[in-house]
Structure formats: C-alpha cells, structure tokens
Amino acid sequence: MSVKPFPYQLYLVISEADCKGRNFLEVAELAILGGVDCIQLREKNDSKAEFIHKARQLKDITDQYNVPLIINDNLEVAQHIQAAGIHVGNKDAKPVDLRKLPFMQDRIIGYSIEYLSQLENEQTAAADYLGISPVFKTDTKKDTVTEWGLEGIRTIKKLTDKPLVAIGNIHLKNAREIIKAGANCIAVVSAICGAKDPQKAAYELKNEIVQ
Ligand code: TZP
Ligand code: MG
Numbered sequence: 001m002s003v004k005p006f007p008y009q010l011y012l013v014i015s016e017a018d019c020k021g022r023n024f025l026e027v028a029e030l031a032i033l034g035g036v037d038c039i040q041l042r043e044k045n046d047s048k049a050e051f052i053h054k055a056r057q058l059k060d061i062t063d064q065y066n067v068p069l070i071i072n073d074n075l076e077v078a079q080h081i082q083a084a085g086i087h088v089g090n091k092d093a094k095p096v097d098l099r100k101l102p103f104m105q106d107r108i109i110g111y112s113i114e115y116l117s118q119l120e121n122e123q124t125a126a127a128d129y130l131g132i133s134p135v136f137k138t139d140t141k142k143d144t145v146t147e148w149g150l151e152g153i154r155t156i157k158k159l160t161d162k163p164l165v166a167i168g169n170i171h172l173k174n175a176r177e178i179i180k181a182g183a184n185c186i187a188v189v190s191a192i193c194g195a196k197d198p199q200k201a202a203y204e205l206k207n208e209i210v211q
Contacts, residue, residue: 006108006129006163008038008068009179010206011187013167015042016054018140018193025057027198032065034202036192038185040087040110042072055081070108079103087131090114095126110165114145119159131187132156134168135178140189144168150181157182175208 012031016024028039041058043051055071059081062069068084071077073092078085085108086098095111098104111118111127118124132153134144146152153166166183171191178186186209195201 003161003163004108004128006165006184009185009209010036010202011038011040011165011167011185012036012192012202013040013042013072013187013189014058014193015044015189017045018189020194024054024193025061027193028058029061030197030199031192031202032062032067034192034199035206036067036202038068038070040070040072040187042087044072048074048076051077052080055083059083068108070110075101075103078107084108085110085128088112089133090118095123099126113156116155116159119156124160124162127162129163129165129185130156130160132164132166132168132183135166135183136169136174138169138190141168150177153178153181153183172204172208175205179209 014024014028019027039062041055043054051074055077059069070085070087071083072087087110089112095109098109108128110129110131111123112131112133114133132148135148137147163184164182165185165187166178167187170178170186170188175186192198192201
C-alpha cells in the first residue's frame with residue numbers, strides 16, 4: 001500500500017463546545033493565522049443538519065487559506081461539504097470501506113490507533129495517517145484505551161511507514177519531544193481552543209515543532 005504525503009505539522013481538532021462560548025469560526029481563523037495547517041471538525045452531539053451547517057461555514061474559512069478540513073466520523077457531512085477527508089476511530093466506519101467509495105478515492109483518511117494490534121490490520125493499511133490516540137491522558141476525551149506516551153510513539157514508528165499524528169494533552173512544553181519521538185504532526189484541542197489568544201498559542205506551538 002502506498003503512503004500518500006501528509007505534509008501537515010500542526011493540526012487543530014475543533015468543536016464549538018471546546019471553544020467555551022467563543023465563536024469557533026473565529027478561533028479557527030486565528031489558529032490558521034498562527035500556523036495551524038490542518039483542521040478537523042469534531043462534533044459528537046450535533047444533528048446532521050447542525051453538523052453540516054457548521055462544517056460549511058468552517059470550510060468557507062479553511063478554503064480561503066488552503067487548509068484541509070477533515071470531518072470526524074461522518075461521511076455524509078464530509079460529502080456534503082466536499083471535505084478534504086475523514087477521521088475515524090477504531091469503532092467507526094472502516095477505512096477500507098471508505099476507500100472503496102468514489103468520493104474517498106483521493107481524499108484523506110485518518111485512523112486512530114488504540115491498540116498495537118491495529119497496525120497489522122487492513123484498516124491501517126488503507127489510512128493516510130494514523131492518530132496516536134491518546135499520546136497522554138486528557139480531560140478533553142476521557143473514553144480512551146491506551147496512553148501511548150513517548151515510548152509508544154517510538155514503538156509505532158518502528159512498525160509503520162504511515163505518517164503519525166499524535167493527540168492528547170499536547171502543549172508547548174511537550175510538543176517538541178513528541179515530534180522527536182517520531183510523530184510527524186501534533187494535534188491539539190485545548191492548547192488552542194482554550195487559549196486566551198489562539199493565534200499566539202498556534203504560533204508558539206508551530207515554532208516549537210518546526211526546526
Ligand atoms: N482523541 C484522542 S485525545 C483527544 C481526541 C479527540 C482530545 C485531545 O484534546 P486535548 O485538549 O488536546 O488534550
Ligand atoms: Mg469515534
């Protein structure tokens with residue numbers, strides 16, 4: 001299976017709720033201005049219509065900056081807005097099935113790794129990047145399985161050529177060591193959505209990981 005390039009380094013995973021009362025579209029735009037180069041919209045409790053509405057508004061912004069917008073676990077929403085890709089977890093739609101769809105042929109499929117055994121499966125082979133989920137335990141998502149840590153990144157790096165996106169409690173103080181351990185990209189929620197100044201937070205994170 002070929003490996004498509006995934007040239008992104010600072011990935012924002014955003015939801016309206018994680019922006020805690022601030023306009024999530026403004027947070028996303030500031031984050032892009034600060035250096036975020038990939039965005040995922042992750043709305044777990046929205047109706048389909050709400051999710052599509054938000055995704056369409058966000059896509060208007062990401063398109064202006066040529067930043068890919070990935071939709072969390074919802075093919076219909078992704079298709080509706082012609083998203084750059086979809087991110088799925090271990091219990092969601094299967095990358096192999098998604099890849100068979102004409103719409104998904106050339107789009108990005110992200111797949112979260114919760115167990116080492118997933119690296120041997122065909123789903124991993126069909127994905128364009130793997131989420132190391134979570135690298136560290138986080139209050140933002142509590143229903144997680146394995147806390148990979150830096151050692152987990154090193155182990156996974158040895159077992160696959162796929163680009164690795166680390167997520168989970170990543171902030172300024174640990175971003176660089178996560179990249180050094182072998183992650184190609186870091187993904188954050190609260191380090192940017194919860195920051196007083198999302199643009200500055202993104203800028204500092206980007207500076208920390210781009211050598
Ligand atoms: N998947 C694994 S951890 C996580 C997701 C969506 C949340 C990460 O949030 P934060 O605030 O960056 O720790
Ligand atoms: Mg899921």
